[in-house]
Amino acid sequence: MNFVLLMFSVDVTEHAYYAKGSSPECCADSSGSKNNNAAGVPVPPPGPRYKLATEGNLRVCCFQHTRTVVDKILGAKFFRRWETHILCLLEDHVVSKTPSGLLERPLSYSCMQEVYCISRWDPARKYCLRIVMPHGSLLLQANDAYTRDQWYYSIVWRRNMIRYRNFLTKSVRKEVVLKELKNMVDFVMTTPLQDETVTRAPLQILTDLLSENKDGRDWEEWAENVTSAAAPLLAERCVTGELCALLARLCRRRPRSAPLPALAPPVRRILTRNVDFAKALTDRQFVRDYISALSAHNSGQSLVRRFVQVTHGSGAACPHPRAAPNLASVALAAIDDRYRDQRSPHRCDDSEHDVLCFADILEHMCEYDDWLIVVGGVLQPVPLSAGAMSCPRVAARLGGALARLARDPRCAAHARVAAAGAARPCPPSWLRAAAPAAPALALPHDRLCRLWGDMLKSLLNCCCKRKSFLQSMSKHLPDFVLVALTEHPAALEALCLMLEWEVASGEQTQLEIIAALQGTELGQRYYKDLCERQQRLQKLQAQGGPRRLALPVRATDADVAALLDAGALGNLECLSLAFTSVTSACAHHLIKLPSLRYLNLWATKFGDSGVQLIAEHLPRLQVLNLCETPVSDKGIEALSGLSSLRRLNLNSTKLSAEAFEVLRKRLPQLQEYDIRYTEAW
Incomplete structure (x- = not known):
């Protein structure tokens, strides 16, 4: 049988009371409300949060009378017929699992004219919810206020999402669509519902809007306007892979006019929460294109530096452990893609500007003590192609990162420049890649010698096995000699230790070391001290003395x-x-x-x-x-x-x-x- 509806007669004053009430007992449809915080972003009203209702037991009351009779019934608390139903909220309508009764036909959301809670009528029948239909009204009664409010917000959510989806995807006038999109964003941001469906549905609508007419001439301008209107939603929700691809396309095609403030929150969320970029290629591409868009501005270098600073946070340690490895992997992938198949000799051109920002990111990350160790771990062993290291502009930035690693007193940092087998040819360590005798890193000779000497100094002074390390580097004697001739103390000390500990074998090798030490004024002082130590050592090790x-x-x-x-x-x-x-x-x-x-x-x-x-x-x-x-x-x-x-x-x-x-x-x-x-x- 058909369900019977009860049509209430509500005057303007009473309806305004329902709409403006702020307590849970008299909630209004939040689709038109805007609760703004101090930053101007809509936020949910204070109070409890709810999961999206899908199924539950509620009491249903349906009447079919004139308004005058209904007013008299309500005023006299006339006996009404209530039935218990198992209601299910589906995508397009409400259905009842009760075999028979008042709700035999589905109740479509599109037919609902108004939905609100009732608190002023009949205290014995409280926790009621009213749904206004074209030919009457339906009452739903819950056991408590929390369940009543949960069903209220869930019905309003389903009803409004259908309305927004139909309107935004079928309307032709773009200014009307943008206005309605802002209304949808405000509604989504102010609902107290917290559910995966609630998060996914508005993002899918936004994805559909950006997918329309992608090959049109004005798609970029349309995408900019849509993204700007949806900025609060992007700031609070995790974007999907399809949406990432669309936003990355916008950054690539309009880098200087893309709404970067609106795209910054989803980019940082990807960096801080993604655990495997290999399974999320669109996410990584979105981050990469966003960074390229930052660098395309006139103040691109300062913007990229600020981006790294904000991603790290203001504290001494970044609170997000995944941010550093994800950002470093994006930078390394971009550099490798640019130089992987490049032939030598290298020739610098203007096209390299797009990739230099990623080398800047590696250098900026090394400014933070906690990220320095992460970057060092990503760079060990050398992960870059020969073409990347032969570019002087990329090498200059890598040299800055390596210099910070070499000067850091922590073993977890400076040990990254030399692998366990520091002299092994493949995969090489940075100590080998920056070797002055045959460098793979395109740096000026004096800077290369200083960098290599700083690496050597940290490795000799740390608590590693110094003798074993020097033995492993014995084949790199020309590098020691070149750096020693620049009067770098670490190289001079290493040559003296080779002689003192008899690491250098062969008379010819020892003569080369002595010649290198005597080639500079500082080296002569080191060699003089070594000779004096050797004399004392011979005296000390002479037979005699106590046991x-x-x-x-x-x-x-x-x-x-x-x-x-x-x-x-x-x-x-x-x-x-x-x-x-x-x-x-x-x-x-x-x-x-x-x-x-x-x-x-x-x-x-x-x-x-x-x-x-x-x-x-x-x-x-x-x-x-x-x-x-x-x-x-x-x-x-x-x-x-x-x-x-x-x-x-x-x-x-x-x-x-x-x-x-x-x-x-x-x-x-x-x-x-x-x-x-x-x-x-």
Whole structure:
């Protein structure tokens, strides 16, 4: 049977009361309301948030009487017929799953003239919702105010989305479409509904608008107007892949007039939330085209720099862990696409301007300490083609990024310029790519030598294995010589260490190093100091002196140095520095004791760098006590090179269970060990 409707007679005053009420008890259709915050952007009204209703139990009341009779019925609280229905909100209409009753036919959203909540009539029948139809009205009653409001906002959402979709896709006058688009954006931004459907539907309408007449002459102007009108929506919603492609097309075709302020929020959202650009190629292309549009302006360089700054945030650390790798990958992909198939020799031209902004991004990212490590990780090993590095303008920007990596004191940063095998030809490290003897990076010679020397300085001063590193770089002696001739201290120090530690083999090689040291005034001073150290070393390692020695508690690194300079200690086998104030700095003196077999460093400040140096230069060490020292896994793992080690005390250190298992496998001759009060215990 047909459902029966009740038509209410509502005067103008009462209707205005319903429309202007702000409490949940008398909500109006929010399609025409605009709640603006301090920035002028529409925001939802204060109060609870709702999921889009799809199905639920509600009581339904339908009447078919004249307005006069209805007013009398309501005033007298006349008995009304209510039925319980399982209502479903579909895309185009409302249906009831109840087999029989008042709602046998679907109720179309397009037939609804008005929807609002009722609070002033019949307190016994509260939580009611009124739907005005052409020939009457329908009452829906919920169990509580929250459910009533949820259904109210859901019905209004379905009804308005159908109206906006039909109007925006069928209207011809563009000014009318833009005005209605702004109304839709205001409605979407002010609804308290929070649901995936609520997010997806308006973006699909926006996508359909931008897809119309894409090959027309005025599409760019139309797309600019539509994007500007939908700016609040783009600022709060995640755009889809199809919409990304359309916005990227707008940036490519009209870079200088694209509405960049409206496109900035979705671009930053892609960078901060996307986890895999390989599966979202349109997103990556959109970010790339947006950056190109920024750089196309007269103040493009400052705009790109500001973009990086805003993406990072004002804090010391970026709150979005995905932003840095995503932005770096976009920049590297753009540079590689431009120079991948370029033939040498390189010739600079104006077409490179479009890609230089991406090299600027890499350099700007290195200005932030937390992003510096991320960029270094992306650049290791060298990810760029030979054509990109042979471009002087790209190389100049890469040189700035590498200089920051080289000067950073953190191992996680400067270690990125040299891979584990720094001298390996493929894939190369930046230390090899910037080698002055045969550089792949097109930088001026003096800057190249300074950059290579800075890399070398950080790697020699960090807590890595210095002797092993110099041995791996022994084939790059011409690079050391070229940089040493510019009087770079790191190269001069490295050449002296090659001679002192006998890394350079062969008389001819040693003569080349000596000639390079004596070629400059600063190098001569370094060589003079080396000769004096060698004389003291020969005196120290001469036969004689005690076999056992223990320093007092107040001993420091300076006392250790003075003791070793006092006389011959060639026979010293047992040295105790327990409970003294020595640090890793004294390791440079301890490695000069050739007969040392027992070393006690209990309760000292001896750290990882000192342990690694000892492990490199004292391979005959048999007993080592590191109890209550600040050593960690980084230094302890270096002990695996002490094949003669028999006894090891790691009590109360930062030893982990994983590191100890690795150490036991690599030291099968280890007989006694103490790992109490560690994670491996």
